[in-house]
Amino acid sequence: MVVKVYGPAYGSTKRVLVCLVEKGIDFETVPVDLIKGEHKHPDYLALQPFGAVPVIQDGDYTLYESRAIIRYYAEKYKDQGTDLLGKTIEERGLVEQWVEVEAHNYHPPIYTLTIQILFASKMGFTADENLIKESEEKLGKVMDLYEERLSKSKYLAGDFFSLADLSNLPFTQRLVSEMGKEYMIRQRKHVSAWWDDISTRPSWLKVKDLL
């Protein structure tokens, strides 16, 4: 069974794609153009009623929300490919904790930067420089806490690569490359080493430029 993944060009979807590659699961991608409003088409809303990417179809099974999808595949194929959940329930607890930190602390400011810096003109509005400055400060504070954590363990949830690290890949890649803010990573020694490690994984190199 090949998993069908909608919206491969977008950051949230790339979270799913890199997980599938780590787990050795075959997939095919279906482009969805948010700028053209394809996510508001009735056929798409029948799959994902909130009109967001990604959504996957795996035979009869449909699932949306990127962090739900990666948990599903990491658990379903626990013994195949890279173990992304930790070996014990306590390790998994820490994976969940750091996935939540990514979702609620790291993601909001980096997502705002992405929209304001990369998508404002495509979406027909003028970037808000104050909001950019404020978001960069917020993201910097979260990165300071990542730095402290990564001074104690190689990866966010412990000494193993997990869903928590993987979840940070897509938007941090945009920050480093398209947004020209690599200095935010390089100013922090342990974040910098962690970024070099996770961003050069074969899974990410395979997925990062998929459209």
Add this chain to the structure above:
Amino acid sequence: MVVKVYGPAYGSTKRVLVCLVEKGIDFETVPVDLIKGEHKHPDYLALQPFGAVPVIQDGDYTLYESRAIIRYYAEKYKDQGTDLLGKTIEERGLVEQWVEVEAHNYHPPIYTLTIQILFASKMGFTADENLIKESEEKLGKVMDLYEERLSKSKYLAGDFFSLADLSNLPFTQRLVSEMGKEYMIRQRKHVSAWWDDISTRPSWLKVKDLL
């Protein structure tokens, strides 16, 4: 081993407490006063570096982020108390999906309403009426999608009560009681029946007024 739970008065912490009661796990609570800034105290930051509630201590194990903690206990005590994760990996996938929907779609507007309506004066600022109106509209749209979902299954993830329903309890309770916006629930037939069901569970009645 009694689980120590910090910040019982707050909505996010009540997500954890109601989970512990459903699972039949003993706990004790440690008050944290956010208005007095107790979450910025070095002792607290040593447990939860982001300065948020809740955090739990279970022997040597410390864990934060409410939705990580509830996943941890639901999995660790899978066969004790109420099963909150579904019977199959596919059911668990849907639980994860709807927990994510609560976190990313339902929670942001209901949290804004909570802060603006209930906490503005305590926190020393004037409530923003436009933001309240806008947040209520956003929440209403999410509730419309809950209504559609709940017309097809008794609970969010399927025909079983799960972490996905439980996660909605604390802030919806405040919306209905302290914020006086019960009409948002009553305008929607299936949401209304679902709310009557989940908000009268013995676990919630035990936890909702804990301080």
